[in-house]
Amino acid sequence: MAETLSSGTKVWQYRSRNKQLLSWFIWLIGTALFMYCWQRVSESTTWFFVWDAPRIAADIGSRMIPPRWSYINELWEPLWDTLNIATIGTMMAIVMALPVAFLAARNTTPSTRFIRPLALLIIVSSRSINSLIWSLLLVSIMDRAWWQE
Amino acid sequence: MTDIPTNPPDPGASGQQTSTFPANWSPPPFIKNPLLRWGLLLGLILYLFLSIGSLDVNWHRIYVGLDRGAKFVYGFMNPNFAGRWTDISEGMIESLVMTVTSTAIGIAISIPIGFGAARNLAPLPVYLFCRGIIALSRSFQEIIVAILFVAIFGFGPLAGVLTLSFATIGFLSKLLAEDIESIDKSQAEAVKATGSAWWQWLNYGIQPQVMPRLIGLSLYRLDINFRESAVVGLVGAGGIGATLNTAFDRYEYDTAAAILILIIGIVMLSEYISGYIRTGVQ
Amino acid sequence: MLEIKQLVKKYNTGDLAINGVDLKVKKGQVMALIGPSGAGKSTLIRCVNRLENPTSGEIWLNGENIVKMRSGKLRRARRNMGMIFQEYALVERLTVMENVLSGRLGYVGFWRSFLRKFPQSDINAAFGLLEKVGLDTMVNKRADELSGGQRQRVGIARALIQKPDILLVDEPTASLDPKTSRQIMRLITELCEENQLAAIINIHDVALAQMYAERIVGLREGSIVYDGPPDDLKPDVLTEIYGKEDWTAVRKRKPKKKMSIEEDPTTEEHMEEMQ
Numbered sequence: 001m002a003e004t005l006s007s008g009t010k011v012w013q014y015r016s017r018n019k020q021l022l023s024w025f026i027w028l029i030g031t032a033l034f035m036y037c038w039q040r041v042s043e044s045t046t047w048f049f050v051w052d053a054p055r056i057a058a059d060i061g062s063r064m065i066p067p068r069w070s071y072i073n074e075l076w077e078p079l080w081d082t083l084n085i086a087t088i089g090t091m092m093a094i095v096m097a098l099p100v101a102f103l104a105a106r107n108t109t110p111s112t113r114f115i116r117p118l119a120l121l122i123i124v125s126s127r128s129i130n131s132l133i134w135s136l137l138l139v140s141i142m143d144r145a146w147w148q149e
Numbered sequence: 150m151t152d153i154p155t156n157p158p159d160p161g162a163s164g165q166q167t168s169t170f171p172a173n174w175s176p177p178p179f180i181k182n183p184l185l186r187w188g189l190l191l192g193l194i195l196y197l198f199l200s201i202g203s204l205d206v207n208w209h210r211i212y213v214g215l216d217r218g219a220k221f222v223y224g225f226m227n228p229n230f231a232g233r234w235t236d237i238s239e240g241m242i243e244s245l246v247m248t249v250t251s252t253a254i255g256i257a258i259s260i261p262i263g264f265g266a267a268r269n270l271a272p273l274p275v276y277l278f279c280r281g282i283i284a285l286s287r288s289f290q291e292i293i294v295a296i297l298f299v300a301i302f303g304f305g306p307l308a309g310v311l312t313l314s315f316a317t318i319g320f321l322s323k324l325l326a327e328d329i330e331s332i333d334k335s336q337a338e339a340v341k342a343t344g345s346a347w348w349q350w351l352n353y354g355i356q357p358q359v360m361p362r363l364i365g366l367s368l369y370r371l372d373i374n375f376r377e378s379a380v381v382g383l384v385g386a387g388g389i390g391a392t393l394n395t396a397f398d399r400y401e402y403d404t405a406a407a408i409l410i411l412i413i414g415i416v417m418l419s420e421y422i423s424g425y426i427r428t429g430v431q
Numbered sequence: 432m433l434e435i436k437q438l439v440k441k442y443n444t445g446d447l448a449i450n451g452v453d454l455k456v457k458k459g460q461v462m463a464l465i466g467p468s469g470a471g472k473s474t475l476i477r478c479v480n481r482l483e484n485p486t487s488g489e490i491w492l493n494g495e496n497i498v499k500m501r502s503g504k505l506r507r508a509r510r511n512m513g514m515i516f517q518e519y520a521l522v523e524r525l526t527v528m529e530n531v532l533s534g535r536l537g538y539v540g541f542w543r544s545f546l547r548k549f550p551q552s553d554i555n556a557a558f559g560l561l562e563k564v565g566l567d568t569m570v571n572k573r574a575d576e577l578s579g580g581q582r583q584r585v586g587i588a589r590a591l592i593q594k595p596d597i598l599l600v601d602e603p604t605a606s607l608d609p610k611t612s613r614q615i616m617r618l619i620t621e622l623c624e625e626n627q628l629a630a631i632i633n634i635h636d637v638a639l640a641q642m643y644a645e646r647i648v649g650l651r652e653g654s655i656v657y658d659g660p661p662d663d664l665k666p667d668v669l670t671e672i673y674g675k676e677d678w679t680a681v682r683k684r685k686p687k688k689k690m691s692i693e694e695d696p697t698t699e700e701h702m703e704e705m706q
Contacts (some may be wrong), residue, residue, distance in 0.1 A: 010558045012528055012570070014547030034253050037246040041306045044243070044387065049303030057301045084200040128416035129409055130380040132292065136397050137221060137405075141214040142207075339520035339586075342480055343593060344510035344537025349544050353533050357524040 224402030240389035248375040255317025263325030286319030295381040306387030368423035438488035448474040450653035459627040463644035470650040510537035513590030517602035519582040521574040534592035560588040580611035598630040
């Protein structure tokens with residue numbers, strides 16, 4: 001932003017005055033927002049526990065070491081299950097995801113009016129809801145708690 | 150036109166040796182060693198057989214549960230916002246508050262760690278230390294870290310904020326460090342050749358190159374943190390997760406659907422806004 | 432003013448880039464450095480401002496040995512040496528003005544440079560230089576919006592705003608078309624003359640070097656093989672620097688031999704005959 005003053009010297013500013021004001025304003029709003037949010041978090045926190053945290057952390061830490069390796073015998077089956085969840089889940093995901101991807105891409109979708117928004121909606125829904133929530137839902141449908149048979 | 154010869158024409162007087170081309174051609178296999186190739190294929194089939202076999206699907210249960218599934222879909226069709234509005238709004242606001250706080254704190258911590266984890270900026274001990282922190286942050290899923298932090302710091306959104314800030318480090322610092330390592334060296338070199346001090350060199354030579362990506366990544370992380378904040382509530386770390394869990398437990402699928410729709414809506418909105426900001430920054 | 436004594440640069444891989452070079456540059460002298468690729472020209476220039484670290488030897492600038500300097504003194508020495516790069520090396524996302532002002536970073540403190548509040552004298556110098564290189568209408572354009580020749584001129588302004596004692600120019604015309612190359616070389620030599628600046632110009636175009644420099648130094652495999660005025664650059668000297676080549680050859684057009692129809696496979700008659 002170069003201007004020439006009346007004395008003939010040229011001045012230069014990094015940002016014009018309006019942009020500078022806008023920049024300060026945004027920082028102000030951001031800081032105010034952060035302070036407000038921090039205030040709310042702080043209100044809902046039992047600070048007594050927080051000050052006690054190092055002691056508790058040390059306690060937990062001391063109980064973590066040494067790890068109880070004998071427990072590994074109960075872990076083989078869950079490990080196998082975890083591996084299967086990952087692989088079979090990924091395979092099923094690829095089968096479902098590839099068509100949706102092609103339907104959602106602007107240059108390969110057969111219809112930009114109807115099919116593409118639908119595919120995008122599927123993608124957004126899948127992204128927005130954490131997989132844990134889906135599993136909550138599916139568990140409640142299939143009702144398969146570990147203590148039941 | 151004459152046919153295309155299957156054999157190359159005889160060059161005649163030059164007396165060179167002629168060779169015949171093979172009759173057909175197929176692409177070379179992906180894995181050259183046939184033993185390895187077939188071995189892997191057999192192993193894969195065996196694994197699939199075993200793993201799908203272990204799936205133990207109780208079809209009767211699913212048939213019964215389908216009833217509940219239908220109730221869920223029905224609930225999705227008419228989401229109930231009004232019934233538990235106070236719970237929903239409180240939970241949502243708490244999630245949003247947690248998102249803003251944790252992203253701000255996360256960015257503030259990630260930037261120095263990201264710079265420390267860039268091989269072309271940091272000396273070796275600093276580099277190893279920062280990379281260690283990043284690896285630690287990335288190893289554990291947010292839920293697990295949340296459980297630990299709830300145990301240490303008590304129930305409430307603070308545990309959630311700390312969880313998400315810690316997770317942000319792994320994401321943001323790693324990508325920032327990679328971006329710094331791939332900058333155009335000559336631009337930074339030219340700034341160094343003018344006799345600038347280290348901080349000036351960072352400000353003029355490095356920062357302009359990494360700033361757009363940093364802003365883009367921060368906005369992306371804001372989105373991720375919001376989605377995670379909806380989940381850490383399940384273990385008591387604050388946010389809409391607790392409300393959602395309660396709704397599922399009580400089979401109040403219409404309320405649950407309302408919450409899910411709100412989450413999807415906010416994510417879509419943030420995607421739209423961040424896309425707008427990112428093009429503006431470019 | 433600049434004196435290089437027995438400079439040696441050996442890389443970890445064992446490559447000997449510079450093999451005991453002795454060189455003296457007087458104040459205000461424009462010197463061109465020529466030689467084949469890999470002769471060590473770039474390495475030599477980059478050793479002078481320590482963008483590369485020499486293995487051994489001394490470089491004396493205004494009575495101080497640059498090779499031994501640590502960070503603070505090195506920065507002050509670097510302020511005195513303006514460098515112009517082959518690929519312009521402008522900070523792409525900053526504007527022309529910011530790029531030119533970045534030449535003054537060695538002279539202003541951190542906060543002033545961070546807030547872009549440079550002293551008015553620097554701003555005046557920047558405007559003056561931009562006018563001299565012909566870019567005063569593009570003060571706030573981003574560097575990546577400029578053409579190659581324009582970017583090189585910004586690079587020149589950035590080097591000159593440092594008010595250096597010597598210019599180190601690394602292949603300024605390598606990426607430019609012939610006309611722009613001459614404009615840039617003319618600009619550099621005129622500015623050097625105006626400000627009594629010494630310059631070491633690393634250049635691969637021998638004709639340009641002869642046109643614009645007052646002294647030519649030829650480098651081959653890390654050693655100086657020629658040091659003298661441009662007029663003495665005869666073909667045998669060039670052979671010594673670059674290797675055997677027909678230095679006076681001019682492209683001759685050989686007349687096309689008329690082929691008969693049977694021989695020439697591309698005529699239409701031949702194609703028809705084949706049917």
